[in-house]
Amino acid sequence: MGGLSARVRVANPSVSVDLDVAAGSTLAVMGPNGAGKSTALSVLAGLRRTADSTVLVGDRMLQDARQFVAPHRRSMALLAQRPRLFPHLSVRRNVAFGPSAARLGRTEIAARTEHWLRVVGVDDLADRMPGELSGGQAQRVALARALAVQPDVLLLDEPFAALDISVAQQIRSLLRDLLAERRGATVLVTHDLIDAVALARDVVVLDHGRVVDEGRTADVLTRPGHPFTASLSGLNLFVGRFDTDAVDDGAGRRVVGVAADDLGDGQACAAAFSPRAVAVYLKAPHGSPRTELRAQVTDVLPRGDHAVVRALCGDQVVDAEVTWSAVTDLGMAPGLEVTLVVKASEVRIYRVPPATGPS
Incomplete structure (x- = not known):
């Protein structure tokens, strides 16, 4: 798996951001509402196409002025605030959906599904339907579904925002351990200082669609180079x-x-x-x-x-x-x-x- 290099250029809302994430590392993208975080993520995921944006993963160009790879062919997985599980599928079938869509063999699909159910701690819930799960359980299933496709790039959009504090801390600890073992690049969009500190080696701070601070997480957040960064978390x-x-x-x-x-x-x-x-x-x-x-x-x-x-x-x-x-x-x-x-x-x-x- 290679790293991610992206040049995000959007006219409305105005966003001009360059992102580089090495393979095996996590980049946090921070900023207030309206800073351009989710817009940048939508470009990376292929949910938004702009003529001047480029997205490169390893040596594979996913998007530039001449070509555009569809979202489902980018080897990217998105985990958002809400789990968005398929309500008509069991927990097991939700996790198996990605490998099945990739037309893997039945043995490989079953192996991946059981592995990730066990890793995130929901193997005992495999036969339940999404409506029978708590918020924390559903987010664990969504995480297993995202990782089961073994994506080159994992995109995390405020993954703990809808959880209460104690559950968020449990999922954060689980995710930190999983990210430490990942070979692919990970981009974490968050407004929470603790998420950035616990999960990301590097951070980019956005304000009004522009980078106002960037570097190693500890350096940026303990010695902010911009007044906005200093006031970001309080x-x-x-x-x-x-x-x-x-x-x-x-x-x-x-x-x-x-x-x-x-x-x-x-x-x-x-x-x-x-x-x-x-x-x-x-x-x-x-x-x-x-x-x-x-x-x-x-x-x-x-x-x-x-x-x-x-x-x-x-x-x-x-x-x-x-x-x-x-x-x-x-x-x-x-x-x-x-x-x-x-x-x-x-x-x-x-x-x-x-x-x-x-x-």
């Missing part, structure tokens, strides 16, 4: 390696929290927490806070009736939400040295793809 992201109950950046800075995944010491991970969980002090506070970070203020920004103090901890950015009276009382200004205290109970720690964390 969460802080502190990356490093897991150590007992904390994320350690390797330079003595640690953020303690609650592990949302099974983590072993030394694994690449990221701590996600709200700016509201961060308190700012001019001097180290009394007591023994579990997370205490020395930092330098780089900016003070308005956010509603509060202010966001942006500070640099080593080479990572951490935001703290404070009152304007606190800004005045503490004399907050760029260059000021401060101590940040992060409430451990508000921090969730996620495992991330190895290439996302520090070396």
Whole structure:
């Protein structure tokens, strides 16, 4: 399987985006509603044809000014927010649909179907109809159906958006393990910081149909190169390696929290927490806070009736939400040295793809 290289050009809505995804890796495409994420995905999938767009997978040109390969011949699979299972087919027949349409032999169809039912954990539901499934079960079946065709490119369009938080985390963990074993390219469209951190090595951030930031996920989201990227999620992201109950950046800075995944010491991970969980002090506070970070203020920004103090901890950015009276009382200004205290109970720690964390 080869990588994906695409040049997406759409006039209405205006989208001009170049995407490159190496074989075996995952690219997250982030941005607000209307940024052009779904439009770009529709071009990749062959659901929209424009004269100036090109889509190349490996050495196979799927779309350019002279040729256009139909969606069902692109070796691509799309998993969207809604499972969209065939209501008249059982779970087993839903998963077998793709291999059957590819006219594989009966033995191969059966083998693939049973394999993916087992891998996603729905083999005990094989004879049920879609109407008898929960939302999480249906999304697992949809994932098995997508992977059963062994696509060169897997397209994921907000795959957890319709699930509740606990189910989304289960499916996210399952998908992360499956993506780690894939040889093909994967494109994940999401507005969720956690999806990007947990699943994608690289990220592209779109706004108004243009790329405003791109690079390794941890680099872009912890050291944003564009103001829009910094405000994208509203969460802080502190990356490093897991150590007992904390994320350690390797330079003595640690953020303690609650592990949302099974983590072993030394694994690449990221701590996600709200700016509201961060308190700012001019001097180290009394007591023994579990997370205490020395930092330098780089900016003070308005956010509603509060202010966001942006500070640099080593080479990572951490935001703290404070009152304007606190800004005045503490004399907050760029260059000021401060101590940040992060409430451990508000921090969730996620495992991330190895290439996302520090070396």
